[in-house]
């Protein structure tokens with residue numbers, strides 16, 4: 001692989017656990033990203049989720065060669081358990097070292113357990129049943145945007161071999177979801193009423209910041225959205241937003257200035273949870289932008 005190769009980074013809104021069970025537009029998009037990763041020579045995946053947070057100063061990096069999968073609400077175990085996560089402890093050590101060099105307190109976590117926010121993505125990306133080698137980094141529960149931008153920036157050099165992925169939510173407020181169809185019918189996709197206006201508005205604002213900025217302006221824009229008047233409507237807590245900052249850090253260097261960022265597939269769940277997907281930078285070979293195909297909009301069981 002030529003040293004100048006830089007792979008795109010991604011922010012995925014993973015939605016509810018119901019997204020494991022049904023092939024939605026985002027799931028089909030994740031499959032497409034996985035296909036491109038394999039076709040274009042990506043070697044590994046580095047992923048920050050929304051459900052592994054550390055309350056102290058120390059970042060944790062997954063250092064368990066055989067992590068258990070934590071049980072998932074609403075989804076039968078057989079729909080996700082037969083998947084080879086292929087954790088890469090050597091990659092985790094490399095990530096730990098780079099974060100350490102950048103001045104973070106950071107440690108490998110030997111007792112790490114895989115949570116649905118990361119294995120849902122890997123499972124859809126790699127339908128062959130085995131992930132590319134990957135490691136997971138925790139986020140920090142004080143939710144300082146600049147801390148997470150710096151984490152991503154520290155790992156940007158790994159984009160020469162890795163896909164850097166954030167798994168969170170552009171619009172993700174569990175307090176504002178309409179839970180009835182999900183809880184009573186296990187159907188998170190039944191839109192019995194239109195999304196509320198704040199979900200539409202903040203989703204548009206997020207998408208506009210991604211697609212109309214690059215380089216350091218992207219970093220500033222994603223951080224500034226935390227002061228948007230509808231941020232607290234769209235994010236009941238900050239945990240699903242940190243991975244967006246992490247990716248903006250990894251894809252918002254001066255060298256990224258002028259490189260396009262793209263909105264991908266999306267769907268709504270539970271009325272107002274907007275599961276939008278984003279690509280930062282181009283694939284090195286065609287197709288440079290991950291295709292969003294018409295068939296992605298057909299949900300299958």
Ligand SMILES: [Fe+2]
Pocket residue numbers: 014015050051117240
């Ligand atoms: Fe989540």
